Amino acid sequence: MDLFLLIKSTRSQLTRQEKIVSDTLIEFPELVLEKNITSLAQSIGVSRNTITRFCKTLGFQGYTEFKYAVNAYYAEKSDGNQAASTVNLMIKSYKHILDQLLTKNLDLEYLARQIIAAPAIKLVATGKSAPCADQLKYNLQTLNIYAEVMDKIYFSDSLSYAFKPNDLVIVYTVSGKSALTNKIIASAQQSSISLYAVTVAKKLPFQTTETFTLPNVHDLTKYSISNHLLFYLFNDLLNNEIIKYSKLS
Numbered sequence: 001m002d003l004f005l006l007i008k009s010t011r012s013q014l015t016r017q018e019k020i021v022s023d024t025l026i027e028f029p030e031l032v033l034e035k036n037i038t039s040l041a042q043s044i045g046v047s048r049n050t051i052t053r054f055c056k057t058l059g060f061q062g063y064t065e066f067k068y069a070v071n072a073y074y075a076e077k078s079d080g081n082q083a084a085s086t087v088n089l090m091i092k093s094y095k096h097i098l099d100q101l102l103t104k105n106l107d108l109e110y111l112a113r114q115i116i117a118a119p120a121i122k123l124v125a126t127g128k129s130a131p132c133a134d135q136l137k138y139n140l141q142t143l144n145i146y147a148e149v150m151d152k153i154y155f156s157d158s159l160s161y162a163f164k165p166n167d168l169v170i171v172y173t174v175s176g177k178s179a180l181t182n183k184i185i186a187s188a189q190q191s192s193i194s195l196y197a198v199t200v201a202k203k204l205p206f207q208t209t210e211t212f213t214l215p216n217v218h219d220l221t222k223y224s225i226s227n228h229l230l231f232y233l234f235n236d237l238l239n240n241e242i243i244k245y246s247k248l249s
Contacts, residue, residue: 112241118168121147
């Protein structure tokens with residue numbers, strides 16, 4: 001049976017917390033490939049025991065065996081066309097992803113203008129999304145625009161001190177389920193900020209001024225490709241829009 005059909009078919013047997021694991025992995029299976037059980041539990045806000053019980057409900061001895069099955073699933077999928085090299089097939093997958101990105105009609109002109117006019121820019125990202133924020137920070141730095149990355153160094157019961165009214169805040173979140181990212185955003189929203197989200201999630205647990213929803217690569221290709229690929233591309237597209245409108249202002 002298809003591994004993800006198995007996950008869907010057992011959903012009725014799961015507890016509420018286990019359904020969080022199920023629903024997250026259906027939408028973002030790459031999390032299993034990227035994370036150990038502790039990191040996965042922290043990312044989606046459940047306990048290690050919840051993930052272990054979820055794996056056992058599927059018929060696996062534990063998370064290690066489940067992760068092995070996910071890796072094998074993608075390896076089997078990628079072997080479907082032996083005549084072409086993996087490199088060629090993945091390049092075709094990248095092209096398909098880029099074609100889907102074109103259909104999103106992202107209003108980057110609007111965000112570029114807001115960045116140019118903003119009194120202060122704060123970038124929020126944790127985990128594997130953190131380098132995406134760093135990339136935008138350094139892109140902006142070359143244009144003499146200063147941005148501060150608000151990442152995991154900000155541990156406190158209240159983070160509102162880190163944000164001021166009229167800050168422009170950009171958050172990078174693949175699934176919208178990172179407990180740490182969401183905590184930082186909750187504190188940011190205690191001030192009158194403008195919040196822009198870059199994500200592939202269908203729905204986020206917080207309100208935004210505008211959300212830039214990118215294609216979920218899991219829906220577009222049978223290969224293991226990170227959704228963060230599109231975050232980096234988004235940054236380059238945005239950077240060029242900022243250059244364009246900086247010259248006009």
